[in-house]
Amino acid sequence: MQKLVEERMKKQECMKGLKGPYSVKIADDYTGIWRKERPVINHELCIKCNICAIYCPIGAIEKNETMDIDYDYCKGCAICEEVCPKNAIELVDEKNFEEGGN
Amino acid sequence: MSEMNLVSKGMTTCAGCPMELIGRAAVEVLGKNTITMTPPSCAAIITGNGDETGWGIPSIQTVLMSLPAFASGVSEALRVRGIDDVTVMGFAGDGGTFDIGLQSLSGAIERGHKALFICYNNEAYMNTGNQRSSATSLGAFTKTTPTGKKESSKNIDFMLLHQDLAYQATASIGDIQDFKRKVKKAKEVDGPSFIHVHAPCPSGWYFPTGQTIKVGRLAIESGLWQLWEKENGKIKINRKKFDLEKVNEYLSLQGRYKNVTDEVIEEIKKEVMRKYEVLKKFEELDFI
Amino acid sequence: MGDILALDGNAAIAYGVMKSKVELIAAYPITPQTPVVENLSSLIDRGEFDCGYINVESEHSALSALIGASATGVRTFTASASHGLALMHEVTGVASGSRLPIVMGVVSRALPSPCSLWCDHSDIMSERDQGWIQLFAKNPQEALDFIMIAYTVSEDERVLTPTMVDIDGFYVSHLTEPVNVPTDEEAGKFIGKFEPNNLILDVNNPYAINNLSSPEIFTEYKYSQKLGMDAALEVIEERFEKFNEVFGRKYSLVESYNTEDAETVIVCLGSMSGTVLHTVNELRKLGKKVGLVRVVSFRPFPKKALAAALKGINNVAVIDRISAVGSMGPLYEEVLSCMHQTDEGKKNVFSFVAGLGGRDINEKTVKSVFEYVDNANETGEKPTDTIWIDLKKE
Numbered sequence: 001m002q003k004l005v006e007e008r009m010k011k012q013e014c015m016k017g018l019k020g021p022y023s024v025k026i027a028d029d030y031t032g033i034w035r036k037e038r039p040v041i042n043h044e045l046c047i048k049c050n051i052c053a054i055y056c057p058i059g060a061i062e063k064n065e066t067m068d069i070d071y072d073y074c075k076g077c078a079i080c081e082e083v084c085p086k087n088a089i090e091l092v093d094e095k096n097f098e099e100g101g102n
Numbered sequence: 103m104s105e106m107n108l109v110s111k112g113m114t115t116c117a118g119c120p121m122e123l124i125g126r127a128a129v130e131v132l133g134k135n136t137i138t139m140t141p142p143s144c145a146a147i148i149t150g151n152g153d154e155t156g157w158g159i160p161s162i163q164t165v166l167m168s169l170p171a172f173a174s175g176v177s178e179a180l181r182v183r184g185i186d187d188v189t190v191m192g193f194a195g196d197g198g199t200f201d202i203g204l205q206s207l208s209g210a211i212e213r214g215h216k217a218l219f220i221c222y223n224n225e226a227y228m229n230t231g232n233q234r235s236s237a238t239s240l241g242a243f244t245k246t247t248p249t250g251k252k253e254s255s256k257n258i259d260f261m262l263l264h265q266d267l268a269y270q271a272t273a274s275i276g277d278i279q280d281f282k283r284k285v286k287k288a289k290e291v292d293g294p295s296f297i298h299v300h301a302p303c304p305s306g307w308y309f310p311t312g313q314t315i316k317v318g319r320l321a322i323e324s325g326l327w328q329l330w331e332k333e334n335g336k337i338k339i340n341r342k343k344f345d346l347e348k349v350n351e352y353l354s355l356q357g358r359y360k361n362v363t364d365e366v367i368e369e370i371k372k373e374v375m376r377k378y379e380v381l382k383k384f385e386e387l388d389f390i
Numbered sequence: 391m392g393d394i395l396a397l398d399g400n401a402a403i404a405y406g407v408m409k410s411k412v413e414l415i416a417a418y419p420i421t422p423q424t425p426v427v428e429n430l431s432s433l434i435d436r437g438e439f440d441c442g443y444i445n446v447e448s449e450h451s452a453l454s455a456l457i458g459a460s461a462t463g464v465r466t467f468t469a470s471a472s473h474g475l476a477l478m479h480e481v482t483g484v485a486s487g488s489r490l491p492i493v494m495g496v497v498s499r500a501l502p503s504p505c506s507l508w509c510d511h512s513d514i515m516s517e518r519d520q521g522w523i524q525l526f527a528k529n530p531q532e533a534l535d536f537i538m539i540a541y542t543v544s545e546d547e548r549v550l551t552p553t554m555v556d557i558d559g560f561y562v563s564h565l566t567e568p569v570n571v572p573t574d575e576e577a578g579k580f581i582g583k584f585e586p587n588n589l590i591l592d593v594n595n596p597y598a599i600n601n602l603s604s605p606e607i608f609t610e611y612k613y614s615q616k617l618g619m620d621a622a623l624e625v626i627e628e629r630f631e632k633f634n635e636v637f638g639r640k641y642s643l644v645e646s647y648n649t650e651d652a653e654t655v656i657v658c659l660g661s662m663s664g665t666v667l668h669t670v671n672e673l674r675k676l677g678k679k680v681g682l683v684r685v686v687s688f689r690p691f692p693k694k695a696l697a698a699a700l701k702g703i704n705n706v707a708v709i710d711r712i713s714a715v716g717s718m719g720p721l722y723e724e725v726l727s728c729m730h731q732t733d734e735g736k737k738n739v740f741s742f743v744a745g746l747g748g749r750d751i752n753e754k755t756v757k758s759v760f761e762y763v764d765n766a767n768e769t770g771e772k773p774t775d776t777i778w779i780d781l782k783k784e
Contacts, residue, residue: 002111004158015597019550019618020489020589021611023598027154029112054278055315057115057123059107073111077118077304078312137591139458142602152607155598160591162461162599164454165480171451174444175416175458175466176591182413182442182464188593206454209447 002028002073031058035076037091041067045088052080052089108134108158115147118311120275120301120318121222122148125193127278128220131285134159137176138191141166141198144229145222148193167202169194170210170219177215189289190217196237197227199298200256211265211294218288219296224303225255232306240373241366243358244306250362254373259298260380263332263390268293271331274300276318280340284331300327308357317355324348325374328381335389339381346371392576392637397569399562402530403469403495403555404429405569406537408439409577410493413464413584416444416455420474421507422559423497427469449474453481453492460490461599462591465541465584469495471559475513476501479520485552486521487615488600489588491544492552493537494522498660498711499559500747508748509559511659511711515720521615523553523622524689526659530569533557535639538572538581542629547587548621558661560748565661572637580636623690643692645684646699648674652681654705654763657696657725659685662709662744662751669756680760691724697732700725705738705763710776711745718776719743738766741776755780 005026015024041052043066053061060070061080069080081089108129115122121144129136138161140149148156149163164172173192180188199207199221207219226244227233234244236256243250259272268291273281281299288295302317304310309317321327325344330337349371353359384390397405403426407415417427433439442464446452449470456466470478475496485492496514500506514524525540527533533555540553557563572580589599603611626643634640645663648670649655656666663684673680683699685692700706706729710719717723722741729737742759745751758779766773 002107004107004110008158011595015595018588019614021487021600021603022589023150023153023155023601025154026110026158027113027150027156028110029114031112031114034117055123057119057126057314058111058113059109059126060111070111075117075311077314078310079118079314082312083315134596135593137462137593146602149598149601151602152604155601157598158596160593160596160598161601162458162591163601164458165484167480168451168454171416171446171454172458174446174451175414175455175460176462178414178416178442178444178455179459179462179464182459183462205447206451209451212447213445 030072031075032072035074035094037076037078038071038074038094038097039069039076039078039080039089040092041069042088042090045086047086049085051083051085055079055083109148110156110158113147113156116305118304118314120303120314121145121224123275123278124220124222124281124299124301127282128191128285129159131282132189132191132289135187136189136191137161138193139164139169139172139176140193141169141203142229143195143198144224145193145195146229166198168206169198169203170206173217173219174210174213174215177217192217192219194219194221195228196221196223196225197235200236200258208265211262211267211296214266214293216292217294218285219294221296221298222301223298224301224306226306228303228306240370241359241362243360250366257377262296263384267296267332269295269331269333272298272327272329274318274322274327274329275302276300276315276322277329280329287333306358309355313355317352320348320352320355324352325378326352328378330381332390337381337385337390339385346374349374392570392572394568395571396566397530397571398425398564398566399530399533399557400425400497400564401429402534402569403537403557404433405571406534407467408433409572409574410538410541410581411465411583412441412467414442414444414459414466415468416446416452416459416466417468418446418449418452418470418474420449420471422499422563423469423471423495425563426495426497449477450481453478453485456492457481457485457488457490460492461488461589463586466492467494468492469497471497472499472501472513476516479517482517482520482522484600487611489550489615489618490552491541491550493540493544494552494554495537496554496556497559497563498556504747506747509561510746510748512713514554514556515712517554518689518720521551521619522689523551523619523687524556525553525687526556526685527562528661528663528684529562530565530567533562534569534571535633535641538577539629539633542581543622543625545584545587546625549618549625550588551615551618551622556660561661576636580633619690623692626687641686642695643687644695644699645686647682649681649683649699649703651679652703653679654707654760655681655683655700655703656707656709656756656759657683657685657721658709659688659721660711662711665751665753666756669753672753673757673760678760685721691728693728693732696725696728700729700737703737705767707740707742707759707763709742709744709751709759713746714743714776738772740766740773743776743778744780749780751780
């Protein structure tokens with residue numbers, strides 16, 4: 001669960017019962033299912049410059065020990081692949097990651 | 103460990119959406135003490151639908167014509183309540199800024215309310231399916247200019263130069279760090295600010311989703327989109343070097359210019375130089 | 391006991407706003423409302439009234455700014471008329487649907503075309519389905535009092551609905567009368583500082599207000615609005631009661647005059663009721679059994695109170711101050727629907743149109759209304775169209 005959703009769920013109770021059109025819940029669509037191709041980072045080539053994370057429109061890339069992509073949400077737009085200065089990101093057909101696949 | 107995102111990762115914006123990147127980047131700089139508002143537009147997708155919202159900060163959906171008026175009210179109410187550490191952020195597209203929202207924007211700036219108006223310019227009414235706005239560029243296809251727009255885009259930045267903005271800037275998703283720097287500056291001024299962000303839209307400009315940043319960069323590198331800012335009456339052009347020939351590459355990447363003629367391309371290039379010359383002259387002035 | 395000041399309707403509204411401890415005003419001038427905004431600016435400038443003021447660049451922006459402000463937790467006010475109110479139309483529904491307790495003074499002026507500066511109810515009637523409470527004041531005293539009452543009703547957690555307080559353009563707005571203006575202490579007994587109790591833009595409790603609503607949930611939001619409006623009937627009466635306790639002025643949803651044994655009664659809104667009352671007195675001297683029922687709250691429409699007021703009365707002449715082209719007058723339709731639902735259907739109800747574009751509804755006009763009803767009774771005629779009683783005959 002993304003952190004924002006977790007944080008909001010803690011507060012939700014005290015924001016109940018108000019009158020009028022208001023939305024407390026955080027939209028949390030698993031847009032990962034939109035993907036036809038998924039970006040895969042080659043951690044050997046990656047220099048952790050963070051540019052992919054900065055330019056990811058949905059904020060799905062995080063700098064941890066390695067650069068990690070949250071595939072629950074990644075739409076496969078391929079911006080990260082285009083901006084990576086080291087060509088360390090490759091787009092791989094999603095079929096390769098289905099169950100029983102490669 | 104990165105900070106908690108204040109904008110959800112899971113929203114139904116288009117893949118490669120520049121508007122989302124701009125909204126996310128702005129909120130990252132402004133932090134949790136921000137109230138945002140969106141008109142019915144692409145940005146409204148972040149504000150959400152049903153009982154869900156993508157913003158982790160308080161937000162309100164306005165009507166298209168008067169987002170800056172809503173912002174004026176919120177800004178004044180915060181002042182009345184003695185709250186001075188909250189940023190009011192308007193997040194509208196080119197339609198709600200150049201066209202139907204122009205009166206309200208001009209009024210809000212004239213009155214000097216403390217608010218940041220961000221305009222993400224995808225050069226059309228995109229949320230309703232790509233109809234032309236006055237921000238649509240010369241020669242571009244939209245569903246209401248199927249043979250290419252006959253008029254140049256409205257120069258909102260030059261128009262607003264003659265209003266009393268505490269901070270004014272142009273920015274682009276082609277250089278998101280520059281945008282973030284400008285948002286930080288805007289946050290610190292006590293008055294209205296306006297940041298006009300170029301937002302190449304893969305869905306409406308017809309190019310592959312991965313090219314969003316590249317198209318934005320080409321616009322900057324070709325001189326078509328100038329990056330500059332105005333503080334204390336003084337204009338500073340952020341990038342003086344550009345290569346006019348890159349205009350061709352910029353146009354060729356986009357399906358909306360598929361049928362553009364050589365004459366129009368020449369006109370586009372002439373326009374780039376004309377605007378730049380005027381901008382350079384403005385930069386020479388001590389105060390504008 | 392307050393101060394007696396010579397105030398016109400517009401100034402009375404301004405004083406009402408001041409005594410209601412409003413915190414933010416956003417308004418745009420339009421005839422005949424301009425003295426409201428001028429008076430308010432003056433009171434603020436002189437330091438008598440501590441209130442924010444946004445000099446907006448249009449009425450649409452005025453109400454938009456107030457929606458933003460009210461959602462940020464301050465008590466707000468605006469005023470408009472005619473074209474200005476029409477221009478606000480896009481956002482009046484946003485204010486009521488978002489359950490914001492905004493109060494607006496409406497100084498009724500005819501909507502164009504033809505272009506007019508003078509009074510009729512076409513402007514406020516065009517807003518009748520937008521979900522606002524609508525109270526019609528008949529004189530400057532009521533204008534001041536209703537503003538104060540409006541805030542306490544709108545902000546009540548059972549209601550949470552904005553209110554329009556209507557006065558007739560020029561006839562009330564520019565009519566000077568002695569008005570009892572409450573002292574701050576007295577006003578404080580009736581209305582306190584605003585305590586936000588519903589939707590609010592708060593960085594410590596963030597949520598989105600007014601986003602897109604699907605067919606799955608839209609109806610329920612609207613129903614909740616309906617419940618708020620229904621509750622308003624009760625809350626308005628409660629607040630009228632409390633107002634009487636503090637100030638000694640008693641109001642009610644519907645006011646009757648000389649109706650106990652009346653055979654014909656005129657039902658109307660606003661200042662024309664003053665002329666009707668005077669004419670009723672004159673006709674009573676001649677032995678005519680006539681009376682007046684003035685509707686104070688048009689929204690929510692007080693069906694029970696009206697049915698009770700019209701009980702046993704055979705002829706009901708409704709005067710609408712709006713052209714109602716293509717159908718019948720809105721007040722007439724409300725009265726008819728009320729009669730039908732409360733089983734008071736067996737009456738002769740007539741739809742009169744008068745006073746358009748500021749034409750004075752004078753004693754002669756009122757007498758013609760009563761005469762028309764008498765004639766209709768004699769001939770057995772049952773008109774099915776609006777009767778334009780003050781139309782000039784060629």
